[in-house]
Amino acid sequence: MQALILAGGKGTRLRPLTVYTPKPVVPICNRPFLLYQIETLRAAGIKDITLSLSYQPLKIEQLLGDGSDFGVRLKYTTEPQPMGTAGAYKFAAEHISEPTVVFNGDVLTDLNLKRVLAEHKRNGAAATIVLTPVENPSAFGVVETDAGGRVLRFTEKPAPGEAPTNNINAGTYVLEPGVLDLIPEGESYSFEYQLFPDLLKRGEKFYAHVPEKTYWLDIGTPARYLQAHHDLLAGVVGHIRVEKRRGEFDAATAAEIDDRSVIADGCTIKPGAQVINSVLGEGVHVEEKARVENSVVWAHTRVNAGAHVSSAIVGRSCYVGRSAQIGAGAVLGDKTSLTDYTQTGGAL
Numbered sequence: 614m615q616a617l618i619l620a621g622g623k624g625t626r627l628r629p630l631t632v633y634t635p636k637p638v639v640p641i642c643n644r645p646f647l648l649y650q651i652e653t654l655r656a657a658g659i660k661d662i663t664l665s666l667s668y669q670p671l672k673i674e675q676l677l678g679d680g681s682d683f684g685v686r687l688k689y690t691t692e693p694q695p696m697g698t699a700g701a702y703k704f705a706a707e708h709i710s711e712p713t714v715v716f717n718g719d720v721l722t723d724l725n726l727k728r729v730l731a732e733h734k735r736n737g738a739a740a741t742i743v744l745t746p747v748e749n750p751s752a753f754g755v756v757e758t759d760a761g762g763r764v765l766r767f768t769e770k771p772a773p774g775e776a777p778t779n780n781i782n783a784g785t786y787v788l789e790p791g792v793l794d795l796i797p798e799g800e801s802y803s804f805e806y807q808l809f810p811d812l813l814k815r816g817e818k819f820y821a822h823v824p825e826k827t828y829w830l831d832i833g834t835p836a837r838y839l840q841a842h843h844d845l846l847a848g849v850v851g852h853i854r855v856e857k858r859r860g861e862f863d864a865a866t867a868a869e870i871d872d873r874s875v876i877a878d879g880c881t882i883k884p885g886a887q888v889i890n891s892v893l894g895e896g897v898h899v900e901e902k903a904r905v906e907n908s909v910v911w912a913h914t915r916v917n918a919g920a921h922v923s924s925a926i927v928g929r930s931c932y933v934g935r936s937a938q939i940g941a942g943a944v945l946g947d948k949t950s951l952t953d954y955t956q957t958g959g960a961l
Contacts, residue, residue, distance in 0.1 A: 614661075614730065615711045616654045619701055620647065620718035621667030621692055626834045629946030630928055635669040637718045638676050639838065640911065642845050642855050642892055643877050645676055646832065649853060650716050651683055657726035660685045663708045664718075665701040667692045696801050699808040702788070703796040710790060715804075717784030721841050723828045723851025724785060732822050733787040736762070739817040740792055742809070743785035745829040749773070753781040754805060756821055764819045767809060780821070783829055827851070835926055835944045842892055842909050846873045860895075868899075877912070891922075894929070908939075911947070925958070 624636030631639065638645035647664070654662060662685050666673055670691045680687030690705045702715060712733070714726065724743065733741040742764065744756055751773045757765045758780075768777060782805065795811060796802050812819045828850045832838045844850050860878035864870060867884040874888045877895040882888060885902040894912035899905060901918045908922045911929040916922060920933045924941035932950040933939065939951070940958025951957065 614657075614659050614714065615709060616659045616662045616714040616716065617702060617705055617709070618647065618650055618662065618664050618716045618718050619698055620664050620673065621695070621701060622719065622833075623668045624719075624833065627832075627838060629944065630835070630838070630926065633929075633947050635673055636833065637664075637666075638673055639832075640894060641721070641832070641838075641841055642875050643894055646721070647673070647677065647718065648683060649721060650718070651680070651685055652853075653722070653724060653726055654714065654716075655683070655685055657714075657730060659714060659726075661688075661711075662686065663688045663690060663705050665690050665692065665705055667695060694801075697807075698802075698804040699796050700800060700802040702804075703793060703798065703802065706793050709793065712790065713788050715786040715788060717831075719831055719833045720784045721828070721830045721832055721850065721853075722783070722785070723853050724783075724824060725827070726785075728824065729785070729787060729822045732762075733820070736820045737818055738787070738820045739789050740809075740812055740819045741787040742819070742821050743783040744780040744821050744823045745783040745827065746779045746823070747781055748779070750776040750779045750781055756780055756782060758821045758823075762820050762822070764809075764813065764821050766813065767805070780823055784831075828853075836942075839909060839924070839926055843890070843907070846875070846890060846892070883918075917953075 620637035622636055624631030627636055637647045688708050696704055754767055754769045755776050755778050757777050830841055832841050845855050858875045862876050862880035864882040865884040868882045869887040871889050873890050875892040879896040880893050881898045883901045886899045887904040889906040891905045891908045893910050896913040897910050898915040903916045903920045905922045907924045910927045914927050914931040916933045917935045919936040922939045925939045925943040927945045928947040930948050931945050934951050934953035937951045937955040943958045
């Protein structure tokens, strides 16, 4: 069994955070996001993983290397131009010789992949798609199945109240190698709009897996990126746990740091400062009487005395001036500098 992670997106919706950092490796609780997907695959016994890249590929390769540090074997393909989801799978064909798990590279999930693989094998399926229920399926493509789990049809963004089901594509597939033969060479091609409808027309054994009580979150917007942190800090993402909440850092005895917060190595937290339900990256400085709450602060940022960061995301190497107020919804890109007493905020 092998795996392919589709990690070529530019992360446009997550800007300005992805201007210098590719979306697949934005830090989630101070770990590159792809490591969460790699761990899910490794837990299912899959160690042969290919990453399909496009945007800033060298940064991802330099960060993850050959995968040996994470107990897996990583290979890389870099698309010459955007080739669509199925096109990227076809482009990686030289690395694929076995049934393959395909992940979209922006979904945080505690999916029990072993159950998916067992069901795929039991059904003798050519393809299995993982589904997840949502409250409002009108914003997504919904997937109808029969009583035995066989896929019947796809309905793209049904009108409110008219969806035949609330199960949507969760961005995880199991594909037999023969599926590659159905994808044209060197073309942009989509799983959702081309390959999957073709499988139905051909009468292939195409099944869906709907897991029970599985966490699923697309981290592709600032609001959902921040939500992923809050959910991990609260311990509600199934078997995924924040293993290291405290690095080696310098905190004054008069500083307040709650138990949920994650503090990386090299941070400095001065007297009277407060860090509540937040994540501080490596080398962050929080000066006297500053407060960081419900927020994510990337590495080497300085939050000066009396400043208040609330429900916000602050990028790498930023400068937050004295008594500045960064309110709910604010997103600061890397190296942003805010003068003293600045007030900013906005919808995520």
